[in-house]
Amino acid sequence: xxxxxxxxxxxxxxxxxCVVVAALPRPGEASVHQYRGLGFLNKGNAFILHAGSEGLYxxxxxxxxxxxxxxxxxxxxxxxxxxxDKITFRRLDDAAKEIGSTxxxxxxxxxxxxxxxxxxxxxxxxxxCCTSDxxxxxxxxxxxVIYRPSQVNPGWPQLFVATFDGSDSIATLPSxxxxxxxxxxxxxxxxxxxxxxxxxxxxxxxxxxxxxGYLPGRxxxxxxxxxxxxxxxxxxxxxxxxxxxKFWRExxxxxxxxxxxxxxxxxxMALWYFEYAEFNETGVRPNGITFWAVTFxxxxxxxxxxxxxxxxxxxxxxxxxxxxxxSKVVMLGGTFFLATEILELVENxxxxxxxxxxxRLFLVYPVAILDAAFVVWIFLSLSKTLDKLWARxxxxxxxxxxxxxxxxxxxxxxxxxxxxxxIYFKSTDVFNERWQYAWIIPAFWHVxxxxxxxxxxxxxxxxxxxxxFTNDASENFDREDSLSLIRPGPIASKNGWSLSSSPDTKxxxxxxxxxxxxxxxxxxxx
Numbered sequence: 001x002x003x004x005x006x007x008x009x010x011x012x013x014x015x016x017x018c019v020v021v022a023a024l025p026r027p028g029e030a031s032v033h034q035y036r037g038l039g040f041l042n043k044g045n046a047f048i049l050h051a052g053s054e055g056l057y058x059x060x061x062x063x064x065x066x067x068x069x070x071x072x073x074x075x076x077x078x079x080x081x082x083x084x085d086k087i088t089f090r091r092l093d094d095a096a097k098e099i100g101s102t103x104x105x106x107x108x109x110x111x112x113x114x115x116x117x118x119x120x121x122x123x124x125x126x127x128x129c130c131t132s133d134x135x136x137x138x139x140x141x142x143x144x145v146i147y148r149p150s151q152v153n154p155g156w157p158q159l160f161v162a163t164f165d166g167s168d169s170i171a172t173l174p175s176x177x178x179x180x181x182x183x184x185x186x187x188x189x190x191x192x193x194x195x196x197x198x199x200x201x202x203x204x205x206x207x208x209x210x211x212x213g214y215l216p217g218r219x220x221x222x223x224x225x226x227x228x229x230x231x232x233x234x235x236x237x238x239x240x241x242x243x244x245x246k247f248w249r250e251x252x253x254x255x256x257x258x259x260x261x262x263x264x265x266x267x268x269m270a271l272w273y274f275e276y277a278e279f280n281e282t283g284v285r286p287n288g289i290t291f292w293a294v295t296f297x298x299x300x301x302x303x304x305x306x307x308x309x310x311x312x313x314x315x316x317x318x319x320x321x322x323x324x325x326x327s328k329v330v331m332l333g334g335t336f337f338l339a340t341e342i343l344e345l346v347e348n349x350x351x352x353x354x355x356x357x358x359x360r361l362f363l364v365y366p367v368a369i370l371d372a373a374f375v376v377w378i379f380l381s382l383s384k385t386l387d388k389l390w391a392r393x394x395x396x397x398x399x400x401x402x403x404x405x406x407x408x409x410x411x412x413x414x415x416x417x418x419x420x421x422x423i424y425f426k427s428t429d430v431f432n433e434r435w436q437y438a439w440i441i442p443a444f445w446h447v448x449x450x451x452x453x454x455x456x457x458x459x460x461x462x463x464x465x466x467x468x469f470t471n472d473a474s475e476n477f478d479r480e481d482s483l484s485l486i487r488p489g490p491i492a493s494k495n496g497w498s499l500s501s502s503p504d505t506k507x508x509x510x511x512x513x514x515x516x517x518x519x520x521x522x523x524x525x526x
Contacts, residue, residue: 031214031283035087035202040192046128046145047197051106051188054208055217055435056080058183079211080180082108082188087173087204089162091197102164104171104192104200105145109157110184111431112150116157119146129193143193153182173204185217185432207283214283215276218432221439223276229446230269236450237262240457247462254315255462257307261453264300268293269446287349294344302337304453305374311404311460312381317397318388332373339366375412382408400459407455411448418444 033052040047059079089104109117118126119140121133130140140146150156162173180186190202210217240262244251271293278286309329315322322329343363382405389398422441425434432438 031208031216031279033206033208035204035206038202040190040197040200044125044127044129045131045193047192047195047200048128049190049202051190052206052208053111053185053187053432055185055432056082056180056183056208057210057212057217057220058181059211079209081207081209082178082180082186083207083209084160084173084176085205085207086175087162087202087206089164089171089173090201090203091164091169091171092199093169099164099194099196101166102192102194102197103143104162104164104190104197106160106162106173107145107147107157107189107191108160108178108186109147110150110153110182110186111433112184113153113157114187114431116148116150117146119148128191145191145193183436185435209283213280215280218435218438219276220280222443223273223280225439225443225446226269226273226276229450230266230273232450233262233266233269236454236457237266240461243462247464250464251462252460254307254311255460257303258457258460261300261304261307262457264296264303265450265453268296268300271296285349290348291345294348295341298337298341298344301340301449302333304449305336305371306333308408308456309374309378309381312378312385314381314385314388317401318385318392318394332370332377336367336370336374339363339370343367378408404456404459407452407459411452414448418448 031054035049035051038049040049042048057080084106087106091099107117118128119130119134120126121131121137121139127134128145130142130144130146132142134140134146135142145159147157147159158178160173160176162171164171186208188206192200208214208216210220212220215223240259244255244259271289275286275289275293278289306329309332310322311317313319313322313325346363382401386398386401386405389401425438425441
């Protein structure tokens, strides 16, 4: 009971923290970045388009990357690279006639060199584009991007130029490959310094590759993780289905629901593994596999929450039906499924960076509120169920529900702690410098939910005594629990003398009095 009250006190805090974490922005994740219909944003005296940022690992043998610098098709021999593929810029015809020659610059740098970008003539606010004052000082050429060579990474940052010659309306960036020789978080920006290039359009793509494949660095470890989780679900499935087949005559409806959750979990993990494997091979997310992985995962989470809720209500243990609560449970589960499915599809099939903060909160808030509603309802229901089991002295059932309550309370406490760590991790890593460890955050939630599923599978595993815990057998089972705590009384014989079950008790003669209202027999001593 103490665990229930402690968890209940955390419910409002959990709601607030869930919303805050879900609202934190996430960087875009893709190895092939497509550019079409994107606009430049005005930042200070520059116009900028963020072209991508990814964690890239250096190849095991840097000799390959060094040799590739002078090779026309460096991608063929380089293990890790960034490649420009058919990047073209198109300006308006009127601007082409008025402006004449101008350029668009492409800046690529590792996050440690961010302080090398921009400058100021007199120690004021940094400018991205070279101003007339800086040009007079000889620090840069007016109209170009300001950057200084890195002392830590020789040859970086790297700047490339696409030039509009004369009145040409199209500028093309020659295809080229940038070999990666150092592990880091690399950023790419398209920049122009000419305010008259309003309505500039871009087409093309860039390809980012790691030594192990096209998966972004922050996502690459998750491929092996989902493989391990698939194996773990198979082991859990073997245990569960063995128990299920062995005691199939004793299987309860609740255990059928647990079977469904385990099956959905195996399918979800397998689909995520194949999705990441395909992504790693091609550099493009397979939308079909991603859709089904998201859908199976959402169905699994919804069914798991509904099962935990109805178990907490004592369905099949202290009550045969949910009564009028059935429609409310179905409504909460259905709403949670729709909200979660939309959010997950947008995050995995769309580009997160394309969503504004308000648009993202619009999708996150419903999921966080519904999740918190499940938590509150579950612990309130558990508290009532434990009280009923204690009042009935159903000690075997009470023991299972106490263990179940402790497992849920520990899960909530660990979740709150991990949410706090996630907030700390993201708030102190604004530039994604700890990208190599970012995969641990989503992986932890899968491990935590799997651990809770293992506990539930252990507590409610099919056995020869499964039917004793149903509501139909509760009266007899409760009676057995109650009688086991009471010392056996004397047994009356036909001649009115009692026979005691205790060897020390002497036989005594009883007078039997029968009441007309159906009460139990009352024995009196002579």
